[in-house]
Amino acid sequence: MLYQITDGSISAGGTPVLSHFNFEIKGNEKVALVGRNGTGKTTLLRLIAGELELDRDDRRQGPGIVTSRRLTVGMLRQQAFENGERTVEEEILQGCPAKDRFDRERFEYELEYDRLFTGFGFSREEKRKRLKDFSGGQQTKIALIRLLLQKPDILLLDEPTNHLDIDSARWLERYLKEYSHAVVMVSHDRFFLDQTADAVYEVEAGHLTRYPGNYTQYRAEKRKRLELQRKAYERQQEEIRRLEEVISRFKNKPAKAAFARAKKKQIERMQKVEKPLEEDTCLFPGPLEPLFPGSKWVLEAEHLKIGYERPLLELSLRVRRGQKIGILGANGVGKSTFLKTAAGLLEPKKGRLFLGNQVMIGYFDQHSAEIESEKTVLEHFHDLFPSMTEKEVRSTLGAYLFGGREAAKKVNSLSGGERARLVLAELLQGRPNLLILDEPTNHMDVQAKEVLESAFQAYQGTILFVSHDRYFIRQVAESVLIFEEQGAFYYPFGYEHYLERLEKCQAEGNGAAVAGQMKAEDAALIAGMRAVPKAERHRLRELPTEELYLEWKLGLVMERLEPAERQYEMLEARCRELEQRLMQSREYWEDIVAGEWGGGLIPKAGDPDSDRGAAEEWEKLRQLKAERELAWEAWHACCLEWLDVLEEL
DSSP, rough: EEEEEEEEEEEETTTEEEEEEEEEEEEEEEEEOOOOOTTSSHHHHHHEEEEOOOOOOOOSSSSSSOOOOOOOEEEEEOOOOOOSSHHHHHHHHOOSSOTTOOHHHHHHHHHHHHHHHTTTTTTTGGGBBBBSSSSHHHHHHHHHHHHHOOOOOOEEEESTTTTTTHHHHHHHHHHHHHHHSSSEOOSSSSHHHHHOOSEEEEEEEEEEEEEEOOHHHHHHHHHHHHHHHHHHHHHHHHHHHHHHHHHHTTTTOOGHHHHHHHHHHHHHHHHHOOOOOOOOOOOOOOOOOOOOOOEEEEEEEEEEESSSSSEEEEEEEEETTEEEEEEEEESSSHHHHHHHHHTSOOSSSEEEEEOTOOOEEEEEEEGGGGGSSSSSSHHHHHOOOSOOOOOHHHHHHHHOOOOOOGGGGGGGSOHHHHHHHHHHHHHHHOOOOOEESTTTTOOOHHHHHHHHHHHHHHBOSEEEEOOOOHHHHHHHHSEEEEEEESEEEEETTTTHHHHHHHHHHHHHTTGHHHHHHHHHHHHOOOOOOTSOOOOHHHHHHSSSSHHHHHHHHHHHHHHHHHHHHHHHHHHHHHHHHHHHHHSSSSSHHHHHHHOOSSSSOOOOOOOHHHHHHHHHHHHHHHHHHHHHHHHHHHHHHHHHHHHHHHHOO
């Protein structure tokens, strides 16, 4: 235990914020605080930082805070530097504990400073720039660098990824994983929390609840706990109703009055199970199917050049029915321009773009949410879908978090995120077979994002979307389209697999060359297809087909399948060898004769030295068999994946 709060309470302006809560940091673990805005997450950070004190009450003796030793605490503050005329170098080196330029500690400090500065996307030349010449987001990065260099025992981070691009956020994730001290962080970046958190505290209704693991594990465990609590509550309520019926039946009968009083006392002594708070998120139970399935190939682009005054890039692409493709790339490379071109809002600069038969497009960008209406949400939605009954409308809106009072709000009073959620609900209810979405989750809280993730997962049509929310990309995208300076390449194996490949390339010192490496693999596959007729080969060289990518996918599966098979066969051979050796031993046959052999697992008691050796051998066999079972499961999983790919081919 590094830091512990027992039965703590915090108030602000006389109003309780957190009541009788427990909080603990174990060793160097990374702790995440999650919950809605205004629930007290930042207040808890300020308490740990020493800016606030716990309330005192009659139930507690002492402050309620225990630490294993004297701790240093550092907190990231979203504020400008006091002296903007200083250079970055002057500001950062001021915090170095070693003042001698030739001190080894100073050398290591400057080395770490250089690593952090370049890791956050700055060039070495920018060290000499004045602080005031940087943007607010860049100043926040520099403040974070200064804090990380201090290496406090407890590092407090309040929305650390707010001003970071994806590359910088990924770099910070890797750094915090290796950080040797404890971290407490508040963030709405779920992917960031998945990569860094060892434990999650949910702040809700003035209380804290601890969950082990990262954000995804916390969500799964919470749903499990809520379900168990709901079942326990329902069982208890059913028992209470049964007892109340018994009391009502016998309370006026003299012979049974004592029996009725006993049942009443039983209800009073019963430890009541609280009714669980229903989650706002909705998991769509069934598929959301388009009105028309449409053709097999939804969209085809051949040497398509997109842009405004000048072409931004050229790409060739085929999108198959049912694909969900996330589009990645730096700002300004043409992601939104491509979506507008695909939606028919922009004319191609060159090349051809084809839409399949019966394609119905549902398009969303940030301007789509700029709806104005004096009507309520319920009235607005009902006007768009007049064939729906009021009950159906309320049910549909409830699935998108517009239930009860939310449905009675006027559209004009909704926030930007709420309007976007309403428009997306309208799009999905219209049941198009192609959704084209540009940053659909901007300005939304976590609950709203989870609802839309569930809806898009249930949606059976095709989706092309741009997003900077990495968790959303991981949850929805089945493949990714990477936009670069002059082109784009399709990666068919999902966002996480792409990140794995990227990490591998970076570890090998080729981070910037991942696209080129994948393109080289693609070109090698095409070059190897010598048996394909010339005309067909030419088409494939210019426009890789879905079948080609499936062949590529099959090759990647085989990379894992063959080692898994070899591992299983090796363990199987070792098990057979050890079993044969044991079956030839004296102890084995003595056990058989004595009738005490338990499937070859327990040797008979006899000579101590002999038994000790036999027992060790049997234990080794048990371990080998357990490893063999795990290896078989891994091999079996690879085989199933291989079969799935073959079925697609």
